[in-house]
Amino acid sequence: MSQLFSLTAFVRDFLGIELEINTVETDKTYDPPLGRVAAKFDLYAEDKKNRIIVDIQHVRFPDHYHRFLHYHCAALLEQVVNSSDYRPRLKIFTLVVLTSGNKHKTDLAMIDFDPKDLQGNSLGEIEHKIIYICPKYLNKNLTPHQCHEWMEAIEDSLDEQIEESHYTRPEIQQIFSLIETDQITPQERAKMFDEYSYEAIKAEIKQEIKAEIKQEGFQQGLKEGEQKAKTELARQLLSLGSLTEVQIAQVTGLSLEQVKALAAC
Template structure:
């Protein structure tokens, strides 16, 4: 089956914005029961909170829980800070005043990352951040139930929790634009596949997805250009250090750094 990859926010929101899909996803990822009639897309709180107005891909809440799901393909430099901020804002928004510090709803934020990290030292398929303090005896003091969860389908492994793993494998399977229906016989999987099947997507939504794709490609080029410039600056800094030592010729420095001979000569002239 030809499908629209779940890396695109527009199609992810269409598939996972179905209440029954959203609730089952939350149950398997968070281990909680969640009952709702509606999932909001591109949700904003009525009044601004903090200095940055937050908007959430998928948002739903019942009387006790507030669950937010975000999907992102390209990780900008402020990635972790931004989602921590969004998570905290969804807690702070509930505070009614200086005499009402309580949180009526537990906040759960799930962030789905559909590409790998540039930093190869960051490895996980499922990572959870909670706010519970740990005592001097190593015991966790269970006072803050709120959780921020990061999912990375491309890094699913043997240690990924089984219920989480089935969702990550499904998302990962969609990323090349093709899925085998025989692998997903259950009704819920079929319902999601129907929502992302390429030939059933209406033209208006396809236009939005194309915009998503163009934006993702632009962000990738921006990140790659930044990395390229960063590498160039690092190489030029190394060349300057070699020139300062003075024991190597410009030819040797060019060979060691990979910079062109003309560029090393230019740096040498600037040094002088």
């Protein structure tokens, strides 16, 4: 019930929806899967009007916007049973917590499925939404006030130095047990990496760094940008704890001594 309590409060503050649910499913899948890729949801809840999906993304991959769009659409299509009425019974809301941040460095981003006229006015036909939440980029001035404490709590939980006394709301305190990184086993972390290409991750990091260099007017050059990309990737892999220092050196192209130095920081 504590998980349910936290989820309903979380959804209320980010979506403005009051859920009336009795249970929450974890690691939800569809059998048989919809489409060619099986969707799996960290948290999955329903009431009479809404279907809520919450996914915690601990590793930053280049395709996470597309991947969670796929998951969201799977939850939408699962409701359409025949061609007599394409309107789903439930409204679908997907909340993706990107704990490692994103290349756009935005605190909150949303995909709103409602059609709009050429003046940008919503028609009020389709209420499904996807919200990408990046606690790392919380903006004290621009992030909606009701989201602040949630995002601070999530970010605080990731550095493993949680000051729980800083958070007064009981539902905020309960979110720590939901987000804690040590709830993901080394096997699960390794599986997450097995599904994706290290080269894609390195390419994205390298592209971000090159863009930053160009934007800031620096002339460090490609070689320094590549070294910085390798270092950033090594830090991400070390934080996950699923690979040995030797394996991280092999993946990133850094020397073992360099990896050990990063691990000691």
